[in-house]
Amino acid sequence: MGPSVERKWQKKWLEAGIFEPEPDSGRKKFFITVPWPYTNSSLHVGHGRTYTTADIIARYKRLSGYNVLFPMAFHQSGTPILAFSERIRRGDKQTLQLYRDTLREYEKEEDIEKRIEQFKEPQNIATYFSERIVKDFNNLGYSIDWRSRFTSGDLFYQEFVKWQFRKLNSLGLIKNGEYPVLYSINDRNAVGEDDISDGDIDKVTIEEFTGVIFKGKDFSLIAASLRPETVYGITNLWISPDCSYVRFRMNEGTYVVSEEALEKFQYQHQGIEILGPVKESEILSSVFETPLEHRKIKAYTSSFVDPDNGTGVVYSVPGHAVWDYMAIKDAGLKLEPIKVLSLTGTDQSTVESLVKELDIHSLGDTDKIKEATQRLYKLEFYDGKMMENNGKFSGLGSEKARDGIKNELFQKEEGFIFYETSRKAQTRSGSKVIVAVLSNQWFIDYSVDWWKKASHEVVNSMFFYPEFYRNAMNDAVDWLRERPCARRRGIGTKLPFDDEWVIESLSDSTLYPIIYTNQPTISEIFHLLGKIPDEILEYVYNDGQEESIKHFDSEVVQLAKKARIAKDYWYGVDIRLTAAPHISNHLAFYIMNHAALLPKRDNPKGIIISGLLLANGAKISKSKGNAISLLKISTKFTADLYRLFVAVSADISSVLDWNETEIAAVRRKYESFVEYFNNEEAKVQSGNSQVEDWFLSKFNLHLREYFTRMDAFDIRGAYISVFYEVLNDLKYVENRGGNVYSCLGKIRDQWLKVMAPVIPHTCEEIWSSTGHTGFISAEEFSIAQVGRSEESVIITENYLQQTVTDLREIMKATGISPKTIDIEVCSNEVREAAAEMVENRLKDLPNNLKPLIPEFMKIRKNVNLEIADEFEILTRNREYMESLFGCKVNVSRAKVYPGKKNAWPGRPLIKLN
C-alpha cells in the first residue's frame, strides 16, 4: 500500500484524536518518551529507528489496554543553531551547500534561496525544522500526542528551568570557579567542536600539562610536561634552535618561555608583564636547578623541540623518554640517563630496548619515535613503580607518584598547571585555537556523595533493556564530576542568579519530560501571569501544598490543580528510549536531576537503549552523503515497510543495517501479507480440516509467544513469531491442500490487531475494508483472549512431517526413486512394549518381545508415544504423500511379532520399492 493510503489514515487518526489521552484514574497508564530532537536540520533513517521503536511500543501498550502518553517536543538550546546561522550570514560555502541539499527535499527550487535568507535568523532554523520533523513523524504514522509540543526555548519552559536551577543552587549543587576552554584568539570567544576546522573528525581536547620551573640566576626556565613523575630523572634541558624566547614577570618571578607559549600564558594567568627577548646564548650559558632536588643542569638546543607546543622548553629524561635519549645521542652529549622507574609487569621494555626493537637511528625517525614514546608512556604509567632514587616518592606506583609530585611542585611553587590543546587547531575561519582559563565559570557539582548515592538507588530500581546498561549507567553516575552548566552565548535560559550566563543545552534538558504531562495547562498559567511563580511550580511538580497557592486567582488555582492531577497521573516516565551515546551524559543527568529534585515516586522507571542504524554497512553521516531523510523514507519506501524493517530486522539492542537486499526481502514478505487479504474472496475447492486445525492451534501458540515477547520488549522475536511464522504456516497450509482463506478468515481480526503496532496503515486499511468501523489502532487485545492450542493436532502434523522427512532422507541416502512406498505403523504389542521400555522396565517384557530391546536402545530417542492413531493419520494423508513423491504409497499395520526391523511408535517402518 502506497503513501496516499498512509496519508489518509494519518489524517483520520489526527482528526479523531485517538492518540490524545486524558488522565483516567480507572486505567493503568504508560508514559514513553524519546529525547527531543535538535532542530538544526531534518532527521534521517538513523534517527528514525529510535522514534519508530518507541511508537511500536506505544501502540503495543495501547493494544494491551494501557492509557498511553507518547509526546514530543523540540530542542534548540545551545550554540550549534547560532553557529549555523552565523555561517550562513557569512556565506560559508559548505554550510550553504548542506542546507540547500536539505531544503531541496522539502521546498520548490525557487523557494530555496528565500528560506536560506530566513535562516540568517537562528530562530527561523529551529522553527522551520521542527515543522519538518512534525510532518516527517506524522508521515511515518507515529502515534504522538502533539498537544503538549513545545521547545526548549519557550518562555514558559524557561520559567521551569530557572526554578530547577534555583533548586539545585539551594541544595548547594551549583559551584562557581575557573575553567579551561578551547578559545579562539582572533574571535575572542570560546569555541566548540563545530567551530573548529575538522573538529568533528579529529577531536581537539584540552590536555593538562605540569609547568615545571627551573631556577636560574637571572631568570628561570619553564618546561611543560605530561609526566611530572620523571623529574628525578632529569639530566638537562632542551630549547629550540630557531625560536624567539621571551622574558616575563609573573608572581615576583622572572621566567623565559617561547614567544608562542607566552601568548598562551596570558590567557591562562593574571598579571603577566613582558620584559623582552632573550638571546639563545644567554640561555645556553646559564645554569639551572632541577626542582625538588636542586641539582645543577644545563640547557642545550635540539631540533625536536617545538616552540608552539608546551612552553618551547623541554626537560630531558633520557632514561624514560625516547626523544631525549635520541637527542642526546644526536648532539653527542656525554650525559648518562638516570633511571627512576622500574616495571612490574612481564613487558620490561625500556627506552634502549625500544630504540633497538623499532630500529631507531636518529631524531629523524619521527614516526618510530612517536610509536615508541606512546608504548613506553602507557607501559610506565600503568606498570611503572618509582625506584629508590625518588626521595619520598620511592616505591609508589607511577600514577600515585604523578599526583604526589605534582602537588609537591605546586606547594613549593616550583610548578603550576599549564593547559595545551591535544593537537594544533584552528577555527573554520582560520584563527588559532588555544586553551584559555575562564574565571567565574558555573558548574553543577555532580560529585556530591549523597547525590550519587540517591542516583544509584534510582538506577538500581529501574528497568533496563538491555540489562547490561545498568552497570554502564552506574559507572556514568560515578564518573560525573563538576560539569560546566552555562555558557556565554547560545539559545536557552539565563541562569537565574547570574544573567550573564545561558544554561547549557544538556543541563536544561533533564526534567522536561514532566512538562509533557500538562504542557497546555502550565503554559496557560504562564500566559495569565506572565511568569510561573515558584509556589505554583512546587505545587504542580514537587508535591507542594495547596495552601501555598491559595493567594492566586481562582482561575490560576484551578489550572494549577488540573496540571497537578495530570502530572500525578502520568509521571514518572515508564520508558525512555534512546541510543547508547546518551548514557554518560544526557541519561545520567536525567536520572541524577530527578533523584535530587523530585519525589521518589516520580523517578524514571525504565530505559531502553537502541542500537545504531547503518546504511549499507556504513555509519550514517550527512557529509558522507548516505543519510536518507525520513521524508524520503515515507515517500519512497512507505512508512509501514520502514516500520516493519525496523521491527523485524534486528533486536533493539543490536546494530541494524538498512540495505537494499534486506529491504527487498522484507518488502516481499510484506507484499505476500497484503496479497492474502486482497484475494480473500477467492475460493479453494477442497478443504483439509486437519491442517486447518493445525494452523489455528499454531496461530494461537504464535500469539502467546507474541505477547510474552512484546512484554519483554523483544519486538523482533515477537514479530518473527506473529509475522514470518504465521506466513510460513499459511504457505504450509497451501501446500498441504488446506483452504488458506478459510484459515485466514478465522484469524484475520486477531492477526491484524497484533500486526497493527508495526504496520498500522496497512492494518487500518484492511480492517476497514472488511467491514469494521472503528480504528484498529484503538482496539484492545490481550493474551487472555487468545484461543486454545490443541496439542494433539500439532503432534499429529509433526508426525506426518517427520515421516516425510525420513522418506526424503532414505531416498537421498540410497538414491532410489521408488515405484511404491510401503509404510508400516507399529503393532499394539510393540507399542505396549515400547511404553514399558521407555519407563525402563525391560525385565517385565514378555520373552517373545525381548528381541526388541537392542533395536529400541538404538532408536529410542525417536520413539514417540504421544501420537494417537498413526495408521489413521497416514492413511488420511496418503494422497498428500503420493503427490509429494509421485508414487503409490501403501499404509499397513505391522504384524504382531517382531521382525528383523520393526515399526515403532512415532517411527513407522518404511520400505522403498
Add this chain to the structure above:
RNA sequence: GCGGAGGUUGCCGAGCCAGGUCAAAGGCGACAGACUCAAGAUCUGUUUCCGUAGGGGUUCGCCGGUUCGAAUCCGGCCCUCCGCACCA
C-alpha cells in the same frame, strides 16, 4: 590501561542467563526442481563431511576443567568493537 559488549555453520544473525530434545531458529546468498516463450517474482527441496535405508563423523575463537553429557557452566589465553567525557 580501565570499563562494557562480543567472537556461532558462505554472509548477517538467534541460541548461551535456567547444560541434554542443537548439525544449531530466521534472513540473505548459492544450487537444483516446479511455474514461465524468457527473465523476475513465487513455490518445493538442498546448502559441514561421509553414507545404496531414516545412520554416523567432525563442528559453535583457542587451551584446559566441571559433568554421564557443554555452543551453553568455570579458569586461562588470543582477537574484534564501543566508551574513557563536558560535546549536541
